[in-house]
Amino acid sequence: MAEVVIYIAHSVDGFISDRSGGLDWLAPFEGYDFGYDRFVAGVDAVVMGSNTYRVVRSQGDWPYRGRSAIVMTKGAPIDGDGLAVFDDRTPAELVQDLIHAGRRRIWVVGGGGVIRAFIDARLVKRLILFQIPVLLGGGASLWPPGKRKTELKLLRATTHLNGVVETEHEIG
Amino acid sequence: MAEVVIYIAHSVDGFISDRSGGLDWLAPFEGYDFGYDRFVAGVDAVVMGSNTYRVVRSQGDWPYRGRSAIVMTKGAPIDGDGLAVFDDRTPAELVQDLIHAGRRRIWVVGGGGVIRAFIDARLVKRLILFQIPVLLGGGASLWPPGKRKTELKLLRATTHLNGVVETEHEIG
Numbered sequence: 001m002a003e004v005v006i007y008i009a010h011s012v013d014g015f016i017s018d019r020s021g022g023l024d025w026l027a028p029f030e031g032y033d034f035g036y037d038r039f040v041a042g043v044d045a046v047v048m049g050s051n052t053y054r055v056v057r058s059q060g061d062w063p064y065r066g067r068s069a070i071v072m073t074k075g076a077p078i079d080g081d082g083l084a085v086f087d088d089r090t091p092a093e094l095v096q097d098l099i100h101a102g103r104r105r106i107w108v109v110g111g112g113g114v115i116r117a118f119i120d121a122r123l124v125k126r127l128i129l130f131q132i133p134v135l136l137g138g139g140a141s142l143w144p145p146g147k148r149k150t151e152l153k154l155l156r157a158t159t160h161l162n163g164v165v166e167t168e169h170e171i172g
Numbered sequence: 173m174a175e176v177v178i179y180i181a182h183s184v185d186g187f188i189s190d191r192s193g194g195l196d197w198l199a200p201f202e203g204y205d206f207g208y209d210r211f212v213a214g215v216d217a218v219v220m221g222s223n224t225y226r227v228v229r230s231q232g233d234w235p236y237r238g239r240s241a242i243v244m245t246k247g248a249p250i251d252g253d254g255l256a257v258f259d260d261r262t263p264a265e266l267v268q269d270l271i272h273a274g275r276r277r278i279w280v281v282g283g284g285g286v287i288r289a290f291i292d293a294r295l296v297k298r299l300i301l302f303q304i305p306v307l308l309g310g311g312a313s314l315w316p317p318g319k320r321k322t323e324l325k326l327l328r329a330t331t332h333l334n335g336v337v338e339t340e341h342e343i344g
Contacts, residue, residue: 012301012324012341013315014186025321119307129184133326133341135291137318143185146309149197152184154305154335163326165339169184169305 002099004106004123006115007039008142009130009164015139016110023055029132032162039128043067045103047094049114050078051140056109068103070094072114091121112142120147124171127152133163174271176278176295178287179211180314181302181336187311188282195227201304204334211300215239217275219266221286222250223312228281240275242266244286263293284314292319296343299324305335 009026010016018025045068048056053071056063062083069084072094077086087094095118098106108118118124152169159165181198182188190197217240220228225243228235234255241256244266249258259266267290270278280290290296324341331337 012299013318018321120309127184131339133324135315135318135322135324137292137320137322143307146185146307148309149190150307150309152305152307152335154331154337157329157331157337159326159329163324165326165329165337167303167337 002104002106003125004095004108004118005043005126005128006108006119006124007128008110008115009132010142011132011134011136011139013135013137014142015136016112016142017055017140018136019138021051021055021140023059025134025136026132029162029164032160032164034130034160034164034166040107043105043107045070045098045106046109047072047098047106047114047118048109049073049111050075052110052114053078053084068098068101070098091118091123095123110142111140112144115142116144116146119150119171122171127167127169127171129167129169131165131167133165174276174278175297176267176280176290177215177298177300178280178291178296179300180282180287181304182314183304183306183308183311185307185309186314187308188284188314189227189312190308191310193223193227193312195231197306197308198304201334201336204332204336206302206332206336206338212279215277215279217242217270217278218281219244219270219278219286219290220281221245221283222247224282224286225250225256240270240273242270263290263295267295282314283312284316287314288316288318291322291343294344299339299341299343301339301341303337303339305337 046064047070050073071084155168157167219242222245243256327340329339
């Protein structure tokens with residue numbers, strides 16, 4: 001059974017990048033083993049928005065080699081180096097196509113607008129969040145307004161030694 | 173040592189009231205013992221904004237009897253029944269005055285704008301949050317943009333049997 005999963009770090013006040021659009025605020029929490037390697041080993045497709053794609057590319061090495069990578073954009077392709085496919089289809093169309101192509105675990109990387117669109121389209125099965133113990137006060141929000149209410153079922157909450165609270169919710 | 177504390181329930185996507193401004197979405201979680209009685213027994217002053225005051229008054233019985241209750245408003249007093257004092261001073265002035273009057277534990281009830289103002293003014297010592305397992309998709313945000321970044325220290329995370337994740341953070 002294929003599934004779509006969200007896996008992302010956010011501040012206690014719900015931001016995923018700081019006011020400058022960057023991820024520097026996460027630096028004090030790097031190097032700690034949150035189980036990312038195990039998570040990403042189980043993922044065979046990644047989907048992201050164009051802003052997230054640009055942030056990932058600016059960080060250096062492309063981290064999603066060996067996986068289908070889709071960048072959702074209505075505009076022209078951002079790069080031509082073949083690391084990602086630029087696609088203007090809807091979340092439902094994308095997921096249907098990825099599953100048809102044999103992908104089993106699809107990670108919607110971000111940002112907030114893309115994540116909300118997949119949740120509102122009832123495509124997401126699992127929500128894994130890392131709450132970082134900081135209030136950023138501004139930046140890109142993980143949770144722009146959505147279209148509907150969605151009930152969640154808490155599967156687990158894990159308290160990491162560095163104060164990060166990881167939660168895993170299932171969506172009905 | 174007097175302290176200012178935040179204690180509030182919010183959806184996973186950071187809303188504290190639903191699109192209609194109400195608290196009906198919390199109904200499935202009422203009746204469960206989150207330790208509220210013990211918390212409120214230790215509080216001798218409450219501070220809130222005018223919207224929060226109106227929501228509390230609309231719920232029936234005034235729940236803060238025997239405590240100093242301050243409603244922050246720049247406008248005219250909303251009621252004249254003496255349950256609350258209407259005050260146009262800043263967070264720093266209010267806290268100074270409450271402490272001077274012998275109050276030891278001041279609960280900033282809400283809403284989001286008032287909470288952010290107290291945090292940005294570096295007046296808050298403790299942040300107790302109840303994350304309810306639902307995405308509301310819209311409503312009043314717990315976290316409107318603020319003025320600064322604030323580091324937090326996680327003291328504990330408690331997983332309740334109904335899927336609510338309670339966290340307690342200390343500030344500086």
